[in-house]
Amino acid sequence: MNDYVLEMRDIWKIYPNGVVANKGxxxxxxxxxxxxxxxxxxxxxxxxxxxLFGFERPTSGKIFYEGKxxxxxxxxxxxALGIGMVHQHFMLVPSLTVxxxxxxxxxxxxGFSVDLKKATEFVETEMNKYGLPVPLHEKIKDISxxxxxxxxxxxxxxxxxxxIILDExxxxxxxxxxxxxxKALKNLTAKGKTVIFITHKLNEVKEIADRITVLRRGKxxxxxxxxxxxxxxxxxxxVGRDVELKIDKEPAKPGKVVLEVKDLHYTRIDGVKMLKGxxxxxxxxxxxxxxxxxxxxxxxxxxxxxxxxxxxxxxIFIFGKNMKNMDSPEAFRKSGMSFIPSDRMKxxxxxxxxxxxxxxxxxxxxxxxxxxxxxxxxxxxRSAEKLISEFDIRTDGPKTAVKMLSGGNIQKVVVxxxxxxxxxxxxxxxxxxxxxxxxxxxxxxxLIKERDNNVAVLLISxxxxxxxxxxxxxxxxxxxxxxxxxKDISKINExxxxxxxxxxxKMNIDEMGDSL
Numbered sequence: 367m368n369d370y371v372l373e374m375r376d377i378w379k380i381y382p383n384g385v386v387a388n389k390g391x392x393x394x395x396x397x398x399x400x401x402x403x404x405x406x407x408x409x410x411x412x413x414x415x416x417x418l419f420g421f422e423r424p425t426s427g428k429i430f431y432e433g434k435x436x437x438x439x440x441x442x443x444x445x446a447l448g449i450g451m452v453h454q455h456f457m458l459v460p461s462l463t464v465x466x467x468x469x470x471x472x473x474x475x476x477g478f479s480v481d482l483k484k485a486t487e488f489v490e491t492e493m494n495k496y497g498l499p500v501p502l503h504e505k506i507k508d509i510s511x512x513x514x515x516x517x518x519x520x521x522x523x524x525x526x527x528x529x530i531i532l533d534e535x536x537x538x539x540x541x542x543x544x545x546x547x548x549k550a551l552k553n554l555t556a557k558g559k560t561v562i563f564i565t566h567k568l569n570e571v572k573e574i575a576d577r578i579t580v581l582r583r584g585k586x587x588x589x590x591x592x593x594x595x596x597x598x599x600x601x602x603x604x605v606g607r608d609v610e611l612k613i614d615k616e617p618a619k620p621g622k623v624v625l626e627v628k629d630l631h632y633t634r635i636d637g638v639k640m641l642k643g644x645x646x647x648x649x650x651x652x653x654x655x656x657x658x659x660x661x662x663x664x665x666x667x668x669x670x671x672x673x674x675x676x677x678x679x680x681x682i683f684i685f686g687k688n689m690k691n692m693d694s695p696e697a698f699r700k701s702g703m704s705f706i707p708s709d710r711m712k713x714x715x716x717x718x719x720x721x722x723x724x725x726x727x728x729x730x731x732x733x734x735x736x737x738x739x740x741x742x743x744x745x746x747x748r749s750a751e752k753l754i755s756e757f758d759i760r761t762d763g764p765k766t767a768v769k770m771l772s773g774g775n776i777q778k779v780v781v782x783x784x785x786x787x788x789x790x791x792x793x794x795x796x797x798x799x800x801x802x803x804x805x806x807x808x809x810x811x812x813l814i815k816e817r818d819n820n821v822a823v824l825l826i827s828x829x830x831x832x833x834x835x836x837x838x839x840x841x842x843x844x845x846x847x848x849x850x851x852x853k854d855i856s857k858i859n860e861x862x863x864x865x866x867x868x869x870x871x872k873m874n875i876d877e878m879g880d881s882l
Contacts, residue, residue, distance in 0.1 A: 369396050369397070370394045370395060370396055370397075370430075371395055371396065371397040371431070371432055371528075371529060371560050372393070372394070372395040372418075372429075372430070372431055372529060372560070373392075373393070373394050373395075373429070373430040374392065374393040374394075374414065374417075374418065374427065374428075374429050374430075375392055375427055375428045375429075375430070376390045376391075376392065376426070376427045376428070377390070377391040377392075377393075377426075377427035377429075378390055378391075378425045378426045378427055379410075379413050379414075379422065379424055380425045383770065385770060386584055387410050387413040387584060388410045388413055388414055388417070388424070388427075388584050389410075389583075389584040389585045390427075390585065390586075391414055391427075391581060391584070391585065391586050392586045393414065393586070394579075394589070395529070395560060395562060396576075396577070397558065397560055398555050398556075398558055398559070398560055399555065399560060399561075399577060400552075400555055400561045400563055400574055400575045400576050401560070401561065401562050401563065401575065401576065401577050401578070401579065402564075402565060402571045402574075402575035402577070402578045402579075402592070403415070403564050403578075403579055404565075404566075404568075404571070404578055404580045404581070404600060404603070404604055405580055405581035405582060405604055405802065406582065406604055406605060406802035406804055406805065407772040407773050407774020407775060407777075407801050407805055408583070408772030408774060408775055409582055409583060409584065409604070409772075409802070410581050410583075410584040410585075411564055411581055412533075412564075412772075412773075414581070415451070415531050415533070415562070417429075417438070418438065418444070418449065418531065419438070419441055419444045419451045419531060420439060420440045420442070420443050420444040421441065423439065431447055431448075431449070432448075445525050445527070448526055448527055448528040449527060449528075449529050449531070450522030450523070450525060450527030450529070450530045450531070451522070451530070451531040451533070452515070452518045452519055452530065452531070452532050452533065452535065453518075453533055454533045454534045454535075454800065456514050456518050457518070458506045458514060458518065458521075459506060460505065460507035461505060461507065462505065462506060463502070463503050463504060463505055463506070464489070464500050464501055464502050464503070464504060464505075464509070465482070465485050465486050465489050465502045465503065466485075467506055467517055467521060468492075468500075468521050469485045469488070469489065469524075470521075472524075472525070473485060474488065486502055486503075488524075489502060489520070489524070490502060492520060492524050493520055496520065496523055496554060496557070497549075497550060497553045498516050498520050498523075498550055499516075500513060500516055500517055500520060501513065510543070510661075511539065511543070511659055511660050511661065512539050512540070512543030512546060512547065515535060515539070515543075515547065516546075516547075516550065519532075519550065519554075523554075523559075528558070528560060529560040529561075529562065530554070530559060530560070530561050530562070531561075531564070532551075532561060532564065533564045534564060534565060534566070534800055535547060535563065535565070536565065536567060536570060537799060537828060537829075538659075538660045538828045539828075540659055540830075540863075540864040540867050541830065541860045541861050541863075541864040542865075542868060543659075544570070548570075548573065548574050551563075551574060552574075563575060566800075566801065566803055566806065567831075568600050568803065569597060569831075571592060571597075571600065572592060572597060575592045576591070576592060577590065577591055577592060578590055578592060578595070578600065580600070580603040580604055582603070582604060582605075587603055587606075588603050601803050601804075604802065604803060605802075605803070605804045612835075613807070613810060613814065613835055613836070615814045615836075616818065617838075618651055618652045618653070618817065618838035619651050620649035620651050620652040620838070621649055621650040621651045621820065622649060622650060623647045623649050624649065624650050624684065624685055624702075624790060624791055624822045625646075625647070625648040625671070625682075625683070625684055625703075625791055625822060625824070626646070626647050626648075626682070626683040627644055627645060627646045627647075627667075627680065627681075627682055627683075628645055628682075628683070629643050629644075629645060629679065629680045629681070630644040630645070630667070630670060630677050630679070630680035630682075631643060631644075631677060631678050631679040631680055632663075632666045632670065632675075632677050632678055632846075639846055640663045640666040640846050641663050641667060641677070641680075641846045642845075642846040642847050643680075643847070644663070644667060644847070645848075646841065646848070648791070648822045648824050649822060650790060650820050650821065650822045651817060651818075651820045651821075651822070652817060652822060652823070652838045652839065653813060653814070653817050653823040653824075653825055653836055653837050653838050654822075654824050654825065654837065654838070654839050654840075654841065655825045655826075655827065655833040655836065655837030655839065655840040655841070656825065656826045656827075656840070656841050656843060657827070657830060657833055657840055657841070657842045657843070657863050657866075658842060658843035658844060659867050659868065660828065662843045662844055662845055662846065662867075663843050663845070663846040664795075664826050664843055665708070667826075667843075668707075668708070668793060668826060670682065671698075671793060671824070672695055672698055672703065672705045672793055673689070673692060673693075673694055673696075673697055673698035673699075674695055676693075684701040684703060684791065685701065685702060685790075687701060689701065699728065699787075699789070702789050702790045702791055703789055703791040703792075704728075704784040704785070704787045704789035704791070704792050704793070705784065705793045705795070706780055706784050706792070706793070706794045706795060706797045707780075707795055708795040708796040708799065708826070710773075710776055710777055710780050711776070714776070714777075714779075714780040715768045715776055715779060715780060716768065717768050717769030718767060718769065719767065719768060720764065720765045720766060720767060720768070721750055721754065721759065721761060721763075721764050721765070721766055721768055721771075721779055722747055722749075722750035722765065723746075724768050724779050724783065725749065725750050725753055725764075725779065725782060726746055726749065726783075727783065728783060728787055729787070730746075734749075735749070747765075750764035751764055753782040753786065754782075756782070757778045757781065757782040757808075758778065758805075758808065759771070759775050759778045759779060759782065760772070760775050773800055773801060774800075774801035774802055774805040775805075777798075777801050777805065777809070778805065778809075781797065781809055781812065785812055785816060789821070790820070791821070791822045791823075791824070792813070792821055792822070792823045792824070793824050793826075794813060794823060794824065794825045794826070794827075795826045796826065796827055796828060797809050797813070797825070798810065798829060798832060799827075799828065799829070806832070810832060810835065810836050813825065813836055814836060817838075830863050830864070831860065833863070834855055834860065834863075837855060838855070839851070839852065839853050839855070840852045840855060840858070842866040842867055843867075844866065844867060844868075844872070845869065848878065849866050849869070849871075849872040849873060850863075850866040850871070850872070850873045850878070851873065851878040851879055853879065
């Protein structure tokens, strides 16, 4: 009997533009295991999973599922076979309830309408069967990120999935929510389900996975039992060299306040109060981290601080200048701020344009790129080549369209532009989300280097390891307020942060201190 529920043999994927994403990749997954798929950004992981789920067709190669050769030409075919996928960005309808989302497209009917009683009974049976309790009648927009993910997994299971692909499943979860997810996954595999787990968090691989397959530059470079390898071994397999996972940094030497926020209030269009009198001070030469479960006001705070949105009340001062009458992100940039946005595709780059065009998008009117209103393409290309080398952007050249790069390399384009803008304030919003261990390490070290050059850094991150490793101080947001302020990072850990992020604990004003 074949031990493997899935075999992908000699998979090649060559795109029409000549980009080779998979170069004879092999993947073998055993029934009932949690199998981690590892690799740097651009290693070919996403392409391989798109092929498995029917979003892409392989150029050549074979797929065997449950011992039979199959052709997966669409997601519908994958689902029919018993293959499900939970995407990093959830595909749920916020205005519908949990039950309505789970049964979407397979609703039981009573006459001409949906039989909600029957639907509720069905979903309740399934959630009890798999040990995935969810608030059946709450709307998706009103539940936590961890609960949304549980709904996505349940939605996949009720459609008959025996093999579930999870793409970066813990990227936005607290430690407590991650523990609950891992319990659920172990429960699923105990019932005979199989999980492919794509992640960049090697400590989680050690905790949850049974085996790993590692891709590097489009090829399979190895597979192993997790118990036989260390985190350092895995990172070496991914990158092809040793990566120092611990960052040593000198203590911060904070200077004067360069960014101040006073009594910031913001109410969402649906009437939900997202910011409730926020105050903060950011000093030159420090990294101030902001922790919080997604949806607790961080996005609104960043949008207002960077000039993307207006508060209903409150003031922002940059280098002592009141930004109240400044009505564009450009005005905030010209005041001395650079910005790494959380959504790189929407706000960070122009995908159709080349790398070099994206790298000069905030400075094309300045010398040497422009002289008397005429662009100097020679200087633009020369500068881009230098930044491509300095920031290790994997590409065929500066004239490549940014949309052709992997997610991690797109992020490096954004970071290269923002770190070389001569700004004295950097707002870094999820700067390493969804990127590999080497690229993340590079960006974190650059943030510390900028701090040491007397730049002020505001770091908003869902990665608590990152916050604890890089920040000099940490503020925690919960329901639009700062509920904790940690000035000595050495005295806290991820579990402590998680308690404040979930609202289990809250500091009083005296404990918070005067830095707000």
